[in-house]
Amino acid sequence: MILFFLRRLxxxxxxxxxxxxxxxxxxxxxxxxxxxxxxxxHPTAEQIELARTQLGLEKPxxxxxxxxxxxxxxxxxxxxxxxxxxxxxxxxxxxxATFELTTFAMxxxxxCGIPIGVLAAxxxxxxxxxxxxxxxxxxxxxxxxxxxMLLQIMFAGDLRWLPLQGRSxxxxxxxxxxxxxxxxxxxxxxxxxxxxxxxxxxxxxxxxAIASFGxxxxxxxxxxxxxxxxxxxxxxxxxxxxxxxxxxxxxxxxALIPVITVAGLVYxxxxxxxxxxxxxxxWPGVGQLAVHSILTNxxxxxxxxxxxxxVIYTGINLCLDVLYRWIDPRIRx
Amino acid sequence: xxxxxxxxxxxxxxxxxxxxxxxxxxxxxxxxRPGDPNKVVYAMYADVKDWDPxxxxxxxxxxxxxxxxPLHWFIADSGGSYHFRPALATRYEASAxxxxxxxxxxxxxxxxxxxxxxxxxVKKSIExxxxxxxxxxxxxxxxxxxxxxxxxxxxxxxxxxxxxDLIAAAQYSAWMISPAVADCTTAFFQKGRAAGTGPYQLVRxxxxxxxxxxxxxxxxxxxxxxxxxxxxxxxxxxxATRVQLIRRGDVDFAGLIPVENIAAMRHMPEVAVQxxxxxxxxxxxxxxxxxxLNNLWFRKAIVHAFDYQxxxxxxxxxxATRAVAPVPHTMWGHAEQLPMPALDLDxxxxxxxxxxxxxxxVQLTLSYVASVNxxxxxxxxxxxxLARLGIHLELQPGLWNVIWEKARNPQTAPHLISMTWWPTYxxxxxxxKGLFHTxxxxxxxxxxxxxTKFDSLxxxxxxxxxxxxxxxxxxxQEAQQILVADAVAIFFADLKVRFVKxxxxxxxxxxxxxxxxxxxxxxxNVPQL
Numbered sequence: 085m086i087l088f089f090l091r092r093l094x095x096x097x098x099x100x101x102x103x104x105x106x107x108x109x110x111x112x113x114x115x116x117x118x119x120x121x122x123x124x125x126h127p128t129a130e131q132i133e134l135a136r137t138q139l140g141l142e143k144p145x146x147x148x149x150x151x152x153x154x155x156x157x158x159x160x161x162x163x164x165x166x167x168x169x170x171x172x173x174x175x176x177x178x179x180x181a182t183f184e185l186t187t188f189a190m191x192x193x194x195x196c197g198i199p200i201g202v203l204a205a206x207x208x209x210x211x212x213x214x215x216x217x218x219x220x221x222x223x224x225x226x227x228x229x230x231x232x233m234l235l236q237i238m239f240a241g242d243l244r245w246l247p248l249q250g251r252s253x254x255x256x257x258x259x260x261x262x263x264x265x266x267x268x269x270x271x272x273x274x275x276x277x278x279x280x281x282x283x284x285x286x287x288x289x290x291x292x293a294i295a296s297f298g299x300x301x302x303x304x305x306x307x308x309x310x311x312x313x314x315x316x317x318x319x320x321x322x323x324x325x326x327x328x329x330x331x332x333x334x335x336x337x338x339a340l341i342p343v344i345t346v347a348g349l350v351y352x353x354x355x356x357x358x359x360x361x362x363x364x365x366x367w368p369g370v371g372q373l374a375v376h377s378i379l380t381n382x383x384x385x386x387x388x389x390x391x392x393x394x395v396i397y398t399g400i401n402l403c404l405d406v407l408y409r410w411i412d413p414r415i416r417x
Numbered sequence: 418x419x420x421x422x423x424x425x426x427x428x429x430x431x432x433x434x435x436x437x438x439x440x441x442x443x444x445x446x447x448x449x450r451p452g453d454p455n456k457v458v459y460a461m462y463a464d465v466k467d468w469d470p471x472x473x474x475x476x477x478x479x480x481x482x483x484x485x486x487p488l489h490w491f492i493a494d495s496g497g498s499y500h501f502r503p504a505l506a507t508r509y510e511a512s513a514x515x516x517x518x519x520x521x522x523x524x525x526x527x528x529x530x531x532x533x534x535x536x537x538x539v540k541k542s543i544e545x546x547x548x549x550x551x552x553x554x555x556x557x558x559x560x561x562x563x564x565x566x567x568x569x570x571x572x573x574x575x576x577x578x579x580x581x582d583l584i585a586a587a588q589y590s591a592w593m594i595s596p597a598v599a600d601c602t603t604a605f606f607q608k609g610r611a612a613g614t615g616p617y618q619l620v621r622x623x624x625x626x627x628x629x630x631x632x633x634x635x636x637x638x639x640x641x642x643x644x645x646x647x648x649x650x651x652x653x654x655x656x657a658t659r660v661q662l663i664r665r666g667d668v669d670f671a672g673l674i675p676v677e678n679i680a681a682m683r684h685m686p687e688v689a690v691q692x693x694x695x696x697x698x699x700x701x702x703x704x705x706x707x708x709x710l711n712n713l714w715f716r717k718a719i720v721h722a723f724d725y726q727x728x729x730x731x732x733x734x735x736x737a738t739r740a741v742a743p744v745p746h747t748m749w750g751h752a753e754q755l756p757m758p759a760l761d762l763d764x765x766x767x768x769x770x771x772x773x774x775x776x777x778x779v780q781l782t783l784s785y786v787a788s789v790n791x792x793x794x795x796x797x798x799x800x801x802x803l804a805r806l807g808i809h810l811e812l813q814p815g816l817w818n819v820i821w822e823k824a825r826n827p828q829t830a831p832h833l834i835s836m837t838w839w840p841t842y843x844x845x846x847x848x849x850k851g852l853f854h855t856x857x858x859x860x861x862x863x864x865x866x867x868x869t870k871f872d873s874l875x876x877x878x879x880x881x882x883x884x885x886x887x888x889x890x891x892x893x894q895e896a897q898q899i900l901v902a903d904a905v906a907i908f909f910a911d912l913k914v915r916f917v918k919x920x921x922x923x924x925x926x927x928x929x930x931x932x933x934x935x936x937x938x939x940x941x942n943v944p945q946l
Contacts, residue, residue, distance in 0.1 A: 116819035124467075124474030126553050126841055126851060129858045167466055167608050169624065177624055233657065241661055248667065249658045250651065255621065255629060366653050368625035376463075376654070379788075381818045 096398035103394035121165040146362040162384035171388040175413035180263025182369030186354040189292035201304025223298030232291040232364040288365040352400040456647040469606040470592035474552035482933035485592030485613030491930040515578030515883025528595035529618040536565035541599035553589035578883035580765035587842035615938035635827035643940035714772035716904035721765040732794040737910035745911040750845030776807035785835035787814035
């Protein structure tokens, strides 16, 4: 097990290295002058030269790469050309927002997706099963930005149930323990701010959750249907075990093993796929930061975000590999 | 009703979902903005990039202009005339040679950190800008020394004559900062710190979310009249969301609302749209060094193939006026009654014939900023008209930094490039020197235009601004005539600025010299009972 873990860890490290290396090269090879983001609208020739020197852009590519990788080892990703803030601080400030949104969305997708998938498997001919299929299909097929705007028009524009954008409007921000507004406001006992934070997160989280919901529901349905066909379920019924127990303890437990893999991958996808949702809802997360940085050729931030996503994806994959091995004895053997 | 045994799990699961759903939507009650009549909320489309008033050179002027103050404000009146409104200086005088400028300062003014505003603060502020050499620092290049004979007098000694009255009123790099922080580096400010004399002081910056300013109780202007006490700048990156926010009344102002939304917003009863002239103008620069545009007659053909009226009326939907000169008509020193070209394809054909160039052999390229819809529409119109002349125009949309980098290099420069320009300080020379004067290395002369007569006219006018402004105007006008005669660009629109606000906020007094809203001059109208 330890050897397996170490092998996977090394592979993950190589993947991260490759991703960062490729991103580093691509953003420098592409046409464009990054000093425009640094200097503002009307720089002078002298200022452009000075900026190129300050940012190390006049150095050969291999020297820039060496400086960059040395910086990574020290946890220094440089300074954002657009905001002039350290990239690590920029990402750290925004990651909590992205993490909170995606985790909330994932919980919603799981809480709704698993029961509905199970129901669809239990009653394949019931109208609920057909509704599940339509919702799953729609969740996967509808573009996420369009869904977000539809929800905005309906719940914020017409019904006025929810705020249109942002993370929270009630100042001052709560004392931060975790960076997650919902948790911090609860820990501080600030109910009004908790309510405000909850109102702000619901709509972007639903938008993000809908696509994942479709994937999870379908997987649960297939997996559950498979489990219910097994002979041990028939045996359990013959023994007179109560239906809910058969259902939740015997069938569901086994059906959820493949779902864990899918859920993990979906979570990784959510963490890295918040670009559109954060842009539409002005959610101050890493996705929005990445969009703004790409549009302004903010090289240090683009590379920093690529590094972050590479770490997240490989980290989740590593965890899943280990988890899967741990919960399924057949793989261990 | 008796439940079947197999239906119990269904009910159990539905019950669980109902509980979770109920918890989630417990937040979904009627949402309304927390009301405070003394607070104004502005939805801005980008966060503050630079908190250092010495180096800030972009959109942050909207925030900084309410925290810091210059020596005096430039007030642009209609038709290009102007006057100065005293701010931290009450009056000024210049020597006959334009090389010594004395500003008399307001006494009893305090900075937000409690420091007193004196001549020493002015000296330290300007010297800091010059030392950092960033942003618009170059506007102070003429300053050789600054004398402070007493607390309320500051004298600028210049290397060469320069219009210090205009420079001191610039919207970039002319803010006065507390002497207590004048020795701090830019990094000190970038953490969201500020110390000016303006009506509002910075109380909080939440990066990527909002900036909150609170009234400065000791502001020299006083708080007797109705004023907003709190100003919140909320970051709302998406334009459609800004539209929704102002419609709902969640914000009082929305910045950069797309032109195509303005007509609909005019019909919203609670929303007011104020459209006022600005100092920005739009053009397509013609690369005068690249064949076949190095041929004057060919360039003349191009400028006569553009539909100026349609661009202003239909593309910009009235958010602009037709350009009357290379310098916008709202800026002093703009030329009047220039023979500006108009759409005339017959004349264009005539010029094409004179150029001796066979249009079938020509393939032109036009680069424009893809995010600006107006550029695209105008480029398409030009493409269609040029096709009627037999000229193929290839459109190359892209990001500004990519376009600019390519356009500076004669080898990679396109034939035409989109450009919007505005001045760093209130001078027509900014357009003429910045865009068309010979530059080595080339920064913004993307027409690659070289004309020694034009260069000498602009250089002379820039110096005369300090001593003989009327004479400078004549030279500027002459220089603009040359540009039009040489067809170096398609000057098509003097842009207007649109302010979208809630009707409950008192009307704005916009000033094209500053791309900001001065919130101190506004208040919320109290409904009559």
